[in-house]
Amino acid sequence: MSYPWARRVGGMASSAIREILKITERPDIISFAGGLPAAELFPRTELTRAFALAAGDPLALQYGPTEGYGPLREYIAGVMGQKGVPLTAEEILIVSGSQQALDLVAKIFLDPGDPVATELPVYTGALQVFRSYEARLSALPGDGHGPDPGALERVLREQRPKLIYLAPTFNNPTGRTISAARRRELAALLEKYAVPLIEDDPYSDLRYSGNPVPPLKAHDAGGRVVYLGTFSKTVAPGLRLGWAAADKEIVAKLVLAKQGVDLHTGSLVQRALHRYLTWSDCAGHVAAVRREYASRRDAMIRAMQRMFPPGVTWMEPEGGMFLWVTLPAYLDAARLLPEAVAAKVAYVPGTAFFPDGGGANYMRLNFTNSSPPLIEEGVERLAGVLSRYCSG
Amino acid sequence: MSYPWARRVGGMASSAIREILKITERPDIISFAGGLPAAELFPRTELTRAFALAAGDPLALQYGPTEGYGPLREYIAGVMGQKGVPLTAEEILIVSGSQQALDLVAKIFLDPGDPVATELPVYTGALQVFRSYEARLSALPGDGHGPDPGALERVLREQRPKLIYLAPTFNNPTGRTISAARRRELAALLEKYAVPLIEDDPYSDLRYSGNPVPPLKAHDAGGRVVYLGTFSKTVAPGLRLGWAAADKEIVAKLVLAKQGVDLHTGSLVQRALHRYLTWSDCAGHVAAVRREYASRRDAMIRAMQRMFPPGVTWMEPEGGMFLWVTLPAYLDAARLLPEAVAAKVAYVPGTAFFPDGGGANYMRLNFTNSSPPLIEEGVERLAGVLSRYCSG
Numbered sequence: 001m002s003y004p005w006a007r008r009v010g011g012m013a014s015s016a017i018r019e020i021l022k023i024t025e026r027p028d029i030i031s032f033a034g035g036l037p038a039a040e041l042f043p044r045t046e047l048t049r050a051f052a053l054a055a056g057d058p059l060a061l062q063y064g065p066t067e068g069y070g071p072l073r074e075y076i077a078g079v080m081g082q083k084g085v086p087l088t089a090e091e092i093l094i095v096s097g098s099q100q101a102l103d104l105v106a107k108i109f110l111d112p113g114d115p116v117a118t119e120l121p122v123y124t125g126a127l128q129v130f131r132s133y134e135a136r137l138s139a140l141p142g143d144g145h146g147p148d149p150g151a152l153e154r155v156l157r158e159q160r161p162k163l164i165y166l167a168p169t170f171n172n173p174t175g176r177t178i179s180a181a182r183r184r185e186l187a188a189l190l191e192k193y194a195v196p197l198i199e200d201d202p203y204s205d206l207r208y209s210g211n212p213v214p215p216l217k218a219h220d221a222g223g224r225v226v227y228l229g230t231f232s233k234t235v236a237p238g239l240r241l242g243w244a245a246a247d248k249e250i251v252a253k254l255v256l257a258k259q260g261v262d263l264h265t266g267s268l269v270q271r272a273l274h275r276y277l278t279w280s281d282c283a284g285h286v287a288a289v290r291r292e293y294a295s296r297r298d299a300m301i302r303a304m305q306r307m308f309p310p311g312v313t314w315m316e317p318e319g320g321m322f323l324w325v326t327l328p329a330y331l332d333a334a335r336l337l338p339e340a341v342a343a344k345v346a347y348v349p350g351t352a353f354f355p356d357g358g359g360a361n362y363m364r365l366n367f368t369n370s371s372p373p374l375i376e377e378g379v380e381r382l383a384g385v386l387s388r389y390c391s392g
Numbered sequence: 393m394s395y396p397w398a399r400r401v402g403g404m405a406s407s408a409i410r411e412i413l414k415i416t417e418r419p420d421i422i423s424f425a426g427g428l429p430a431a432e433l434f435p436r437t438e439l440t441r442a443f444a445l446a447a448g449d450p451l452a453l454q455y456g457p458t459e460g461y462g463p464l465r466e467y468i469a470g471v472m473g474q475k476g477v478p479l480t481a482e483e484i485l486i487v488s489g490s491q492q493a494l495d496l497v498a499k500i501f502l503d504p505g506d507p508v509a510t511e512l513p514v515y516t517g518a519l520q521v522f523r524s525y526e527a528r529l530s531a532l533p534g535d536g537h538g539p540d541p542g543a544l545e546r547v548l549r550e551q552r553p554k555l556i557y558l559a560p561t562f563n564n565p566t567g568r569t570i571s572a573a574r575r576r577e578l579a580a581l582l583e584k585y586a587v588p589l590i591e592d593d594p595y596s597d598l599r600y601s602g603n604p605v606p607p608l609k610a611h612d613a614g615g616r617v618v619y620l621g622t623f624s625k626t627v628a629p630g631l632r633l634g635w636a637a638a639d640k641e642i643v644a645k646l647v648l649a650k651q652g653v654d655l656h657t658g659s660l661v662q663r664a665l666h667r668y669l670t671w672s673d674c675a676g677h678v679a680a681v682r683r684e685y686a687s688r689r690d691a692m693i694r695a696m697q698r699m700f701p702p703g704v705t706w707m708e709p710e711g712g713m714f715l716w717v718t719l720p721a722y723l724d725a726a727r728l729l730p731e732a733v734a735a736k737v738a739y740v741p742g743t744a745f746f747p748d749g750g751g752a753n754y755m756r757l758n759f760t761n762s763s764p765p766l767i768e769e770g771v772e773r774l775a776g777v778l779s780r781y782c783s784g
Contacts, residue, residue, distance in 0.1 A: 006500055044453065059630075061436065062428060132649065
């Protein structure tokens with residue numbers, strides 16, 4: 001059958017990660033490939049109770065406002081204040097997971113051919129979105145502390161990006177965090193060049209060491225930053241609940257766009273989450289998740305130190321869900337993957353995070369979704385594969 | 393503040409209905425304006441139980457597949473079979489309400505400037521979607537039985553639409569249903585001109601009289617029809633759950649598009665709905681809803697017969713949620729609305745459903761969201777306003 005597809009369909013590829021995940025669903029494989037939280041830590045009992053309580057609200061099963069459930073917007077405005085970004089409920093839009101907010105922001109800003117600048121390596125889900133709007137992607141040069149302000153200014157001057165995308169804290173895939181000083185410099189450049197930026201922040205609550213850094217949006221005097229938050233990592237991704245925090249004028253356009261794409265996010269799930277957040281010890285829950293993830297991060301680092309061959313190195317992030325491993329330059333992680341899967345361990349090759357090639361000698365390892373003993377075992381299997389190729 | 397909006401933002405207007413709804417939220421107004429189901433009929437107890445049971449599934453709070461929860465896809469494939477459309481679970485995509493499916497179908501088929509043909513009058517949410525993809529809209533001429541096949545063939549030949557949109561059964565706003573014979577003719581034309589069609593079917597389960605007519609997709613030998621279904625009218629809209637049923641090749645593209653826009657629909661809500669559908673008496677529930685809505689439709693028709701001035705007429709639909717009222721040609725329902733609101737009754741003026749002007753002397757009345765006594769009272773108030781202008 002031949003169908004008259006839109007041009008943008010040519011740019012739509014399934015996320016490489018989702019394809020790898022399908023291969024690695026076999027129960028005998030220890031998968032470090034996904035970006036999944038630990039399901040055994042989800043606050044199942046409390047959420048079940050919250051759903052039962054929320055269902056008592058006569059509006060919980062009815063159509064609702066596109067902007068979201070008022071008390072949840074209020075609550076999130078409070079959360080933003082605690083993060084150093086004082087704002088009102090009118091500056092919050094509830095979305096069905098922050099991936100939806102990414103899509104909506106692209107929808108209101110991008111025409112085909114518009115230039116978009118992103119950090120590199122970059123979250124593959126952001127690439128999918130920008131490609132579906134037929135944007136021209138360019139990379140922001142940087143270092144272990146994120147994009148370099150001087151390089152950003154050159155890109156702003158020479159390429160005039162319509163939109164910038166960054167995950168400043170514990171970014172996916174590398175785990176690196178942009179320093180407070182550099183955030184201030186980046187925010188000043190946004191203002192100077194009047195360019196909007198998406199600050200994607202799914203991971204900042206998963207900090208295991210070091211001190212919190214205020215969001216880039218805390219330095220956003222001119223309303224250029226659209227901040228994206230999510231409950232997927234702190235509560236549960238299966239709820240599909242996140243938010244965008246932005247200038248009211250931007251929120252108004254996002255609301256129009258969201259009205260067309262799904263009318264509104266579920267009424268019951270918004271109320272249930274609000275009950276959970278206000279009636280249970282959510283802070284205590286997140287603290288427990290942090291403790292467990294820290295021990296998993298440490299278990300993975302210790303195992304790699306002990307077993308990985310010389311020449312293989314990694315960053316030690318202060319939070320997030322991933323370790324970013326550098327192989328010797330002559331190795332290609334994508335070409336090693338079949339051998340790893342044969343040894344019953346999986347990861348995501350670095351190339352998935354580089355839109356225009358590159359990144360072949362990197363791999364991303366998730367440490368949140370395996371217990372410490374499985375992490376040990378998986379690293380041992382991976383070390384076995386790597387040792388065949390790393391002479392040391 | 394000035395932001396560099398995308399071109400499509402110029403075509404995004406808030407739904408006229410949503411704006412009217414905001415005005416008419418005052419509790420002293422009897423609103424026939426919305427398209428809301430009766431909240432007091434929602435199966436609250438059963439759904440609460442279904443959520444509690446579903447939360448026991450270890451995957452209910454985790455990320456899930458974009459295609460949707462397997463058993464729910466299977467169940468829906470069975471529903472489609474009962475409607476006369478035998479297909480497999482692989483031909484079903486779960487979406488966050490059928491509005492999302494509308495958006496996704498437009499996303500995979502429409503480039504800016506592409507012609508889209510719709511019935512007239514037409515669901516405003518469909519117009520919002522097509523405008524957001526910068527489509528060129530054209531109307532399919534028809535009569536009380538829907539688009540005329542001869543006229544459709546002319547449009548197909550002369551305008552070469554990239555996509556067609558129809559709600560064949562109890563359409564919003566008029567309530568008219570396309571006959572089985574005409575459906576066969578329309579399906580044959582889709583095949584002859586190789587053009588895809590969206591069959592939007594939110595209302596067919598709300599039939600109060602007459603005999604069911606199989607979906608247009610039942611005549612779709614060539615895989616041209618994308619059928620959209622929803623649980624918003626039969627179970628509860630606040631869950632935001634619907635589906636698209638289409639050729640596997642189309643489903644594959646919709647999955648890619650959905651991956652970018654929200655990864656997947658909520659894991660818990662899909663499982664809870666599946667429990668509800670399989671463990672409770674959903675058929676009995678829908679039968680009870682039908683009985684109540686039939687009595688509300690009849691109450692509204694009787695009240696209009698008794699109180700509306702001569703010169704005001706209406707269609708008597710066999711199902712759905714709306715009555716479509718024709719005023720004398722010299723009246724403009726939009727200009728009467730402020731007087732109606734002053735008399736504490738509201739409706740949607742016909743112009744909302746005509747993309748290029750027209751429809752001034754129509755109004756859409758919803759009968760599902762008011763009890764029979766309120767319907768009586770509201771029709772009396774509206775009759776008072778109309779009587780000032782209709783000499784009879």
